[in-house]
Amino acid sequence: MSALLSAEQVGFTRSGELVFEPVDVNLGAGQALVVSGPNGSGKTTLLRVLAGILAPACGRVDRNALLAFLGHLGAVKGDLSVRENLQFASRFCGRPGLAVNQALARVGLAGLGLRPARALSAGQKRRVGLAGLLVARREIWLLDEPYASLDDAGGELVDRLLNEHLADGGTVALSTHQRQPRLEQEPGRLLISPAGRPDE
Amino acid sequence: MIWKKIKVGFHKLGSPPVFYRVCQVVAPWLWAGAAVCAAFGLYKALFVVPPDYQQSDSFRILYVHVPAAWQAMAGYLVMSILAIIALVWRIRTTEIMAMMGAPIGAAFTTICLATGSIWGRPMWGTWWAWDARLTSMLVLLFVYLGIMGLYAAFEDKRKGARVACILILVGLVNIPIIHFSVEWWTTLHQGSTISFFGESSMDASMMPPLWWMVIATKLMFGAALLDRSRNELVEQDRRKGWVRQKMEATA
Amino acid sequence: MNGRPLLALLRRDLRLAVRHGGESLMPLVFLFAVLILVPLGVGPGPNLLAAIAPGMVWVAALLASLLALEHLFRPDLEDGTLEQWWTGEVPVGLLVAVRLFSHWLITGLPVILFAPVAAQMLYLPDRALGVLMLSLLIGTPLLSLIGGLASALTLGTNRGSVLLSILIFPLVVPVLIFATGAVSAAADGLSPQAHLGLLAALLILALPLVPLATTAALKLNIE
Structure with missing residues (x-):
């Protein structure tokens, strides 16, 4: 292998x-x-x-x-909504993975998709980063x-x-x-x- | 065989202590050579060459103005070669040399602009004319200032040097374009530009001092470059072993 | 490799620009500020205004382009989206090109679209209007390329903006000369072809080289 x-x-x-x-x-x-x-x-x-x-x-x-890097900066745009951030992540690299809503549910952020990412807590931002790993397969x-x-x-x-x-x-x-x-x-x-x- | 020797010698120069030593030995000779050439050239320029039939004695400033202008451009070429070496082979001493060339080049550019302006006063009746050469020199000064400013703005000197080396190469492509565009612009806007030399070429008797001064500025540039690079190297490596050994040896 | 990541980046950049509506309108505000202030400063004489019109429109375009440069790469550096560029499959040079394209859409295109209004306000002869727009069409992408390079070079420093202007000034000299030369020639009833040809040559030279140099500078600066 x-x-x-x-x-x-x-x-x-x-x-x-x-x-x-x-x-x-x-x-x-x-x-x-x-x-x-x-x-x-x-x-x-x-x-x-x-x-x-x-x-x-x-x-x-x-x-x-294919590779995914999740750094301490999180790579989340505060001026975009959570959903828009994840949509970008799914298109930017890798093969399609989970749908955005599924990924959000998976990381415990169901229902927060329309929030501006700026308004999230530090822990929630981390979770958006994790969801980013799921929306594109790498x-x-x-x-x-x-x-x-x-x-x-x-x-x-x-x-x-x-x-x-x-x-x-x-x-x-x-x-x-x-x-x-x-x-x-x-x-x-x-x-x-x-x-x-x-x-x- | 010889090629290999050259290569080894080249890599040795990349080592800070060797580079330091070489600069220390070579620079004084360059300074001495520059002083001799400049003394000889200036003597001939001021006392031997006869006055010009139109400009009388004021043309003599040419012996400073022209060599400074040439050196301002030649210095940039030297920096560009150093920058290419620095970016391709990542040799630190060449990075430092490329950076240390900028203030010297800027100084020559300033001398060229100042003497041009002083010369312009009796010739044109103004301190400044939008002459193609003066204007490109002014732009060149800003190129030099940009390189110096960029290098100074970085805390990590190596990173700053590498980024500024990219800028040097951008300038290398750009300076001929700037020069061409400025010439183009002055011919459009002024009809006939006032030229320093007029239609007539210089008399043969006026040339030798010019060459002496050109050699003097070349040597001066080299000497200043080596001295500045050596200082910068010691400054950057002041906490390193080889500098301490040197200091203890001299103390 | 397909173009999806490039398209995604373009969409996100434009969406962010729309969301910062006020900031994105700055280029136009600037253009009109120049258009109004200059006649107030030099007097409303049509001859004088017509003579300086090409230069004024171009200086406004240059300043508009400069304004947005602080935001070209820095926010991406600070929120970590810039480093992601190196983790994907797309060559970074292409991503840089997309970013510069969106910069041009936001700063260059509005100036081109409003150039006819500007030309009227400064009494530029009608026969020069087409050339003015053409010169802007060729020249403003060059401004974006040059600005992008300068902002990439200064990205790792914390006093970017002063430095940015010093770096940009020598680089835009040829652009300004050829572009305004073309418009002035057209206004005087001469052929602007030589100027426009040289301007286009600059663009052709810069299009492949500048994204390369910009990429190298970005790479050094994220270290």
Whole structure:
């Protein structure tokens, strides 16, 4: 089985210095990876490199499937309604997935489709981001702190969505420093260490 | 074989300590050369060349004005080459050099504009004329200022240098277009433009000092570029090991 | 790859523009502010106004285009929609082109549509009106391209707007010269072909190159 997402000795430099020690990643269908590390260790940077948003300074990343990246910014336009945001997400990339209403019901936002996204709470915005993952089918999910600002029920929702996605032949890499995901299959773990700066 | 040696030498220059050392050794020689050429050129320009039959002595400002104008453009070309190298091979020292060229280029452009304006006063009777050359020089000054401003606006100096390198290349495409369009515009609006040199070409005896001054400005640009780049490198790397070693060695 | 993502982006950009109705009308407000203030400043003499009309309309078009640049990429950078551009299958250069197209629809097209009114108010000879509109049609996309490049370059800085004007000024010099030259030539009863040809050549040069440079600048700035 070929990997959906693989990276070899991939690193990223900021102001000419490595942000974290280069890492290897290899994710096939049904596999999950939890990226952990202290604040500022480069978890977000790694996920952004894997997503192709940042160009790696060394090593290489291979993406063999469509990809979804959910960052801490959420990529939601406050001036559009929830429904309009999701319609855009479904058209912008990937093959069609769940209908917008179904996706909203799935993440517990049924009936809020016409609200301007600006008016949502932080947790609700997170849920809109999750619904965005459902409206377009993409095999690789890269989730940066998916549990942030969610309540307990929200955390369980994320776990459920992850399990379904993995069972469906998808793959997930996520970063977290609070709640650990509870998955049916034990996920791989990757501890990132900030690159040492011998000069300092 | 030779190619390989050149390549290795090139990569060595990318290493900050080596680059620092090379600048430190080469720059004084360039300064000295510039001083000698400028002294010789200025002496000939001021005392040897006979006065012009129309402009008498005021034409002598040409020996500063013209070399400065040429250097303002040549400097941009140097920066463009450095910018291409910086963007393609991501060599940090060339990024820094490309950035450090901008203030020097801007200085030469300013000298060119100022001397042009001073020269214009007795020649045209005004401080400023919408002459094609002066106008393109003014636009070039803004190109230089844009590059400097863009680089300065970034906190991450490497990122700023790379973004400004893109701007340098945009300018490289654009400056000839600007020059052409401005010429086009002045010929349309003024009928006949006032030219510095008139119809007549310069007398052969007036040329040698000009060449000396041209060489002097080239050397001056090179020397200033190396010195500025060296300073910027030390400034950026002040917390790094090699700078500390250098400081301890000299202290 | 199909064009669906491009269409989706265009629709969303225009929808957002409509929702910010007031802001989107700024280009027209600007055009008319110039049209009213200039005669008040230089006097209502038809000869003088006719002589400066091409320049005035073009400066208004330039300012209108400049106004919207702060909002071209920055909101997308701040809400995270910009980084999503690199996660899809569509080449980012095409997304950039779509964004610039919507910028042109909002800032360039209204100026073109209202150019006849402007021409009347400034006593531009009737025979030059067609050329004025043609020059705007070729030239305003260039303004959007140049503005887009400049705003991409300054995206990572926090004092964008002053810098933006310094970067744009040298780049628009040729556009302004050829475009106003065409209109003035037509007003004087001369052929504007050479000017318009050069303007079109600029557009042809800029169309493939500017989105490339803009993409490179955006990429560096989201790091």
